[in-house]
Amino acid sequence: MRVRPGRPSEAAELTALALRSKAHWGYDEAFIAACRDELAMAPADIGPRRTAVAEEDGRVLGFTTLEGRPPVGVLGMMFAEPDALGRGVGRLLFGHVVEEAGRIGLARFTIDADPNAEGFYLGMGAVRIGVTPSGSVPGRELPLLEFTLTSRRALAAGSNPPS
Template identity: 55%
Template sequence: MQIRAARPHEAGELSELALRSKGHWGYDRDFLARCSAELTLAPGDIERRRTSVAEHGGRILGFVTVQGDPPHGELGMLFVDPPAIGTGVGRRLFQHAVAVAEALGFTRLEIGSEPHAEPFYRAMGATRTGTIPSGTFPGRNLPLMSIATTPLHPRPTARRHTDS
């Protein structure tokens, strides 16, 4: 399996994968239809959201996005195709996202988690820091997770110059 940058023409395929992955948790068609806009990537989103895919034998197994600007960012989307769930693809994508964040100078990533995915994020070292409202379903709250990262290129801090 390799992880590589997603390509703009893959936006539709990634959006379909996100819906299949969300459907893995037993949500009905109405629920998934209402989530569709939130889970849709446009070609212009691919680079802007720093989208990476896990691929094996020419087949995309999952994808992840790292969004925002340092020092704090967001792991915006992490979806694995249902046949690949439990095979380590999610773990590799998560580790890749953290490495990307560190290379860009992020000190923390926040994750608005699917409730069923919270145990996965905990296993990856994230902690629950609160809840956030669903962007699709009024009254539904989602776990807010966070993971500290170690930036490879920390931002310079202002130094005080004092007279001796």
């Protein structure tokens, strides 16, 4: 498995992957439809959102975006194919985000986490700093997390976050 830059030609494929990944948590069709615009990737978004793809044998297993400018960024999206969960896709992509964040000079980045993914991010060294309104569902709040690049010491030390 490797991480590479996303390609504009993959925008529709990444959108479909994000929707499948979100649906994995048991959300109904109405909820997924409400999230569709927020989870959509356009070809013009791929580069500016620093999209990275986890790939194995030519198959896209997941992707992430890292947005913003120093000193603070945002892990905008991170999704894995449901049949690839537990195989290290998330850990690989998160490690890539941390390295990229350091490379571009971010001191920290925030994450508007799906409640089902909060444990993963906490295990990777993020901390909960509050809640944030959902961009898709009025009245819904999401865990607001923050990862500081000094937290990457814990990641490098081999902590075993949940997959």
